[in-house]
Amino acid sequence: MTITLKDISREAGVDIATVSRALNGTYGVRKATREKVLAVAKRLNYRANLLARGLAMGRSHTLGLLVPDVGNPFVTELFRGAEDAAYSAGYHLLLCNSYLDPAREVQYIRSLLDKRVEGILMHSVDALSKTEVKELANSNVPVVLLCRPPNAYSFSGVSVNQFEGGILGGKHLIDLGHKTVAFLSGSRSHPNFIERGKGFMKAIALSSEKVTSIVVHGSPSFGGGYQMTKKLLQQKRGITAIFAANDVTAFGAARAIFEAGLRIPDDISLIGFDNVELANIVRPPLTTIHQPKYEMGHAAVELLLGLAKDGSLRVPEHRQFGVQIVERNSTSAPAKKIGRV
Amino acid sequence: MTITLKDISREAGVDIATVSRALNGTYGVRKATREKVLAVAKRLNYRANLLARGLAMGRSHTLGLLVPDVGNPFVTELFRGAEDAAYSAGYHLLLCNSYLDPAREVQYIRSLLDKRVEGILMHSVDALSKTEVKELANSNVPVVLLCRPPNAYSFSGVSVNQFEGGILGGKHLIDLGHKTVAFLSGSRSHPNFIERGKGFMKAIALSSEKVTSIVVHGSPSFGGGYQMTKKLLQQKRGITAIFAANDVTAFGAARAIFEAGLRIPDDISLIGFDNVELANIVRPPLTTIHQPKYEMGHAAVELLLGLAKDGSLRVPEHRQFGVQIVERNSTSAPAKKIGRV
DNA sequence: CTGAAAGCGCTAACAG
DNA sequence: CTGTTAGCGCTTTCAG
Numbered sequence: 001m002t003i004t005l006k007d008i009s010r011e012a013g014v015d016i017a018t019v020s021r022a023l024n025g026t027y028g029v030r031k032a033t034r035e036k037v038l039a040v041a042k043r044l045n046y047r048a049n050l051l052a053r054g055l056a057m058g059r060s061h062t063l064g065l066l067v068p069d070v071g072n073p074f075v076t077e078l079f080r081g082a083e084d085a086a087y088s089a090g091y092h093l094l095l096c097n098s099y100l101d102p103a104r105e106v107q108y109i110r111s112l113l114d115k116r117v118e119g120i121l122m123h124s125v126d127a128l129s130k131t132e133v134k135e136l137a138n139s140n141v142p143v144v145l146l147c148r149p150p151n152a153y154s155f156s157g158v159s160v161n162q163f164e165g166g167i168l169g170g171k172h173l174i175d176l177g178h179k180t181v182a183f184l185s186g187s188r189s190h191p192n193f194i195e196r197g198k199g200f201m202k203a204i205a206l207s208s209e210k211v212t213s214i215v216v217h218g219s220p221s222f223g224g225g226y227q228m229t230k231k232l233l234q235q236k237r238g239i240t241a242i243f244a245a246n247d248v249t250a251f252g253a254a255r256a257i258f259e260a261g262l263r264i265p266d267d268i269s270l271i272g273f274d275n276v277e278l279a280n281i282v283r284p285p286l287t288t289i290h291q292p293k294y295e296m297g298h299a300a301v302e303l304l305l306g307l308a309k310d311g312s313l314r315v316p317e318h319r320q321f322g323v324q325i326v327e328r329n330s331t332s333a334p335a336k337k338i339g340r341v
Numbered sequence: 342m343t344i345t346l347k348d349i350s351r352e353a354g355v356d357i358a359t360v361s362r363a364l365n366g367t368y369g370v371r372k373a374t375r376e377k378v379l380a381v382a383k384r385l386n387y388r389a390n391l392l393a394r395g396l397a398m399g400r401s402h403t404l405g406l407l408v409p410d411v412g413n414p415f416v417t418e419l420f421r422g423a424e425d426a427a428y429s430a431g432y433h434l435l436l437c438n439s440y441l442d443p444a445r446e447v448q449y450i451r452s453l454l455d456k457r458v459e460g461i462l463m464h465s466v467d468a469l470s471k472t473e474v475k476e477l478a479n480s481n482v483p484v485v486l487l488c489r490p491p492n493a494y495s496f497s498g499v500s501v502n503q504f505e506g507g508i509l510g511g512k513h514l515i516d517l518g519h520k521t522v523a524f525l526s527g528s529r530s531h532p533n534f535i536e537r538g539k540g541f542m543k544a545i546a547l548s549s550e551k552v553t554s555i556v557v558h559g560s561p562s563f564g565g566g567y568q569m570t571k572k573l574l575q576q577k578r579g580i581t582a583i584f585a586a587n588d589v590t591a592f593g594a595a596r597a598i599f600e601a602g603l604r605i606p607d608d609i610s611l612i613g614f615d616n617v618e619l620a621n622i623v624r625p626p627l628t629t630i631h632q633p634k635y636e637m638g639h640a641a642v643e644l645l646l647g648l649a650k651d652g653s654l655r656v657p658e659h660r661q662f663g664v665q666i667v668e669r670n671s672t673s674a675p676a677k678k679i680g681r682v
Numbered sequence: 683c684t685g686a687a688a689g690c691g692c693t694a695a696c697a698g
Numbered sequence: 699c700t701g702t703t704a705g706c707g708c709t710t711t712c713a714g
């Protein structure tokens with residue numbers, strides 16, 4: 001049923017090796033021969049078997065992408081960049097959702113290796129144990145970590161200057177004149193959130209004004225943002241601005257703010273982090289710190305492909321992107337006196 | 342470098358075929374032998390080469406998923422379902438974004454076939470020409486269409502009763518007492534949107550009350566919803582409710598409504614279609630027609646895997662899911678007199 | 683430039 | 699139960 005090189009070879013009256021050469025490179029085949037082969041191939045509707053080719057060449061032309069969940073808008077954008085880069089390089093992406101389940105993660109990595117992917121992009125190393133990380137490192141398959149601080153692991157990586165982002169956000173609020181601002185930390189342990197928090201504190205430290213900071217910890221999710229903010233508001237500590245560790249947390253915060261009968265930005269200024277698509281769609285449009293997600297995904301694949309080329313040194317490489325603040329309508333100068341919370 | 346069956350065979354002192362048997366099935370190998378083999382394999386850190394196995398068995402254990410864009414929340418949920426189903430069946434998903442670009446779509450399909458995927462899930466056949474569809478049909482690889490009406494193509498499919506959804510939405514608005522309601526059609530040509538519109542009209546026809554319907558056409562997007570609604574509102578036709586062909590269109594509509602200084606649902610009731618995650622997060626939470634997206638993705642893979650089993654009849658099969666209305670806070674009875682638009 | 687032959691790593695009869 | 703022998707479809711020396 002399925003037609004192979006052999007069929008073409010028979011049909012065209014040349015050796016199978018010649019067919020292979022004619023179909024692939026352009027070298028070492030007489031023009032007439034090649035054209036004949038190509039014609040037969042087209043007539044027979046030949047389709048190369050990439051499994052066979054992969055086996056023979058030791059290359060699968062496939063990359064693995066392991067993420068917690070494509071549903072996460074941040075990841076989505078990353079994927080788009082990675083996919084575009086892979087597509088133009090003639091590669092496919094095997095997309096795996098781990099949901100941060102360590103077992104699933106490990107199993108996915110194993111089967112990706114078994115499928116002989118030429119590289120793995122990961123957005124979720126943390127679930128892996130030391131031995132598993134070592135196993136991966138020994139696998140000889142290049143790995144690029146997404147959004148992990150440089151040198152956190154012995155893998156290559158693509159990330160963003162989180163600290164800088166924290167500064168930017170904090171500075172923005174301070175410049176607006178806020179004196180009591182809360183930082184909704186995504187997590188006590190996650191390095192990215194910690195960096196953002198540090199940046200925020202740094203901005204405060206740098207300020208000539210006296211500003212009070214309140215850092216609260218919780219889950220970096222809609223629900224988490226909602227909870228943290230609700231509690232914060234109940235405490236009535238005079239907050240006029242909130243810096244959420246990421247956009248979805250900010251969305252949760254917004255909900256709590258509205259439910260408390262307050263307005264954004266009139267009563268409370270709100271700023272997020274990530275600049276997910278949605279940030280520009282909610283009401284009011286969210287001021288946030290933009291991470292070049294698409295570019296990171298794109299760069300990660302390029303990096304991976306570079307590492308996958310044989311002959312490359314396989315020295316871990318890290319690319320760090322800058323961030324920028326996108327001012328929209330969720331932040332403004334604090335109200336004069338009344339309406340403080 | 343990479344260790345193979347041969348290495349194990351040498352090390353364990355048994356034939357390579359025995360190693361293969363020991364590693365795979367449990368049949369036909371003495372327990373002692375198998376254990377020895379397994380031990381050696383583990384010690385050597387053996388990893389099967391699935392390319393080789395795929396070539397030998399003619400199975401890649403990979404499925405292709407071709408969608409316009411994972412960024413679409415509808416698609417995201419579909420993907421989750423498909424991925425989970427694939428994962429538990431030991432399959433991987435090759436995810437391809439076509440962005441509805443016909444060329445990209447065709448190229449992706451070709452390379453998926455070349456990679457010998459055992460099935461293809463598609464959410465975007467419409468970009469394909471007749472010949473391309475035929476090419477795909479002749480490829481002998483099972484195809485499952487996502488969200489296409491039954492019998493639209495000669496492929497298998499998984500879909501939802503769009504018409505029913507249209508009725509549900511329309512009826513809800515009518516039951517609430519709305520007398521002038523607009524339907525924001527996503528597209529003049531897309532069968533799904535057309536069906537929804539027809540269902541909506543049917544609901545009106547079924548009503549004992551006299552209700553006026555206004556159907557407007559535009560793009561099924563945030564911007565499209567915004568534009569259509571803005572124009573509608575300017576015309577001041579006394580609308581008290583809007584039924585958007587999908588949720589993101591509804592979100593755009595909401596924006597236009599707010600900008601016009603009106604409230605939801607007090608001045609205008611709004612209902613969407615899809616029940617994307619976001620529908621429950623926006624303010625006010627959106628009443629909408631729920632499509633079982635996750636289940637559809639899951640079912641699609643099951644269907645595909647069934648079709649891929651050799652010996653199966655390969656008769657196109659279609660599974661249609663029901664829809665249901667999720668009442669939230671964007672709909673209510675129309676205001677008594679004042680405030681009509 | 684082209685053919686012959688070996689081999690990628692694994693599975694699957696078929697004998698023993 | 700286990701070894702032998704063919705492939706799967708393609709690439710790649712190596713001769714000619």
